Amino acid sequence: GTMSLTGSSGVSIHAGSADVSEFLTISSEAKMDIDVAGDITIDSDTGVLDFADGGTTIGRIKNDSSDLVVEARVQDKDIKFNGNDGGSGITALKLDMSDAGTATFNNAVFIKGDTTLKSDGGAINFGDDAEIQLTHVHDVGLLLTETGGGQPTLQFVDSEESISSDGTNLILKSGNTAFKI
Numbered sequence: 245g246t247m248s249l250t251g252s253s254g255v256s257i258h259a260g261s262a263d264v265s266e267f268l269t270i271s272s273e274a275k276m277d278i279d280v281a282g283d284i285t286i287d288s289d290t291g292v293l294d295f296a297d298g299g300t301t302i303g304r305i306k307n308d309s310s311d312l313v314v315e316a317r318v319q320d321k322d323i324k325f326n327g328n329d330g331g332s333g334i335t336a337l338k339l340d341m342s343d344a345g346t347a348t349f350n351n352a353v354f355i356k357g358d359t360t361l362k363s364d365g366g367a368i369n370f371g372d373d374a375e376i377q378l379t380h381v382h383d384v385g386l387l388l389t390e391t392g393g394g395q396p397t398l399q400f401v402d403s404e405e406s407i408s409s410d411g412t413n414l415i416l417k418s419g420n421t422a423f424k425i
Contacts, residue, residue: 322340324337365381365382376391377390
């Protein structure tokens, strides 16, 4: 049947023991809805909130010295940020835990403020096939490469003004006239 608990000043269910072997369990064979008109607060004095499925802890949100930590708990499983774009389900961002947390964005990345890539050898890939790569070379500069077999090219205004390389020569193009150096 249905059990209703009501009270004008709220309802309290309390497992009144400090013994961790005694706990409160709410179980349902189907689903559980929590529907309130106000805020929902989950207050854990350990600062840990676990998400489990079939007894396996899949994810965790926890407090670490007042930093909010979102953690995938299964080895090499990713953290995904999904949404709905015009009626289609998308993964906007994936953090790949089997690759040290590599971030894969589904589309453009806008960086506001500090635009520093803070690692030697850090790279930005461009194109659907990531065929153009701009890599930081420690204490040297930037390396522009093209993985599709073509010439890596840096254009100014259009293809008639560019700098490229054929692997042996630097090619400067101005007014669509090429100069090999």
